[in-house]
């Protein structure tokens with residue numbers, strides 16, 4: 001695991017932009033963390049880094065936003081839909097196991113559906129500073145090595 005600390009929203013976005021360069025088609029990134037820990041903010045940065053120019057917001061009600069590009073970006077939010085059957089009906093496996101990049105907020109809700117090589121990002125508040133966040137990344141050693149290069 002790699003722990004990265006940001007001290008304001010902009011730093012989280014900038015980290016996302018750099019992190020985006022490490023992603024390849026087929027990657028699934030799972031974002032877990034309490035409300036307002038910065039999941040969507042980080043995803044906004046990642047999308048910018050992937051060349052998406054349109055507005056990026058949590059698909060809280062639509063469940064999945066698709067940002068077309070090469071590769072396609074799928075932005076999911078599992079906060080409201082807890083039901084695995086519901087997600088399967090929507091065809092989530094086509095996204096998770098397709099050629100696009102899937103960015104999944106509240107991914108712990110659908111843990112059992114996530115591919116084995118999912119990159120996991122756990123976000124935490126730092127209790128003594130309202131603008132500080134910990135970004136904890138778990139992935140293969142290979143991937144973490146590349147994360148280390150962008151955080152140094």
Ligand SMILES: Nc1ncnc2c1ncn2[C@@H]1O[C@H](COP(=O)(O)OP(=O)(O)O)[C@@H](O)[C@H]1O
Pocket residue numbers: 006007008009010011012033034035036037038039040041042058105130131132133
């Ligand atoms: N270091 C930081 N990183 C990300 N967001 C931060 C940070 N400090 C303060 N914030 C604020 O926290 C909120 C994060 O919201 P959001 O990204 O929507 O979180 P989530 O998707 O996890 O609910 C925003 O209002 C943002 O301005």
Ligand SMILES: [Mg+2]
Pocket residue numbers: 039040058105
């Ligand atoms: Mg969100």
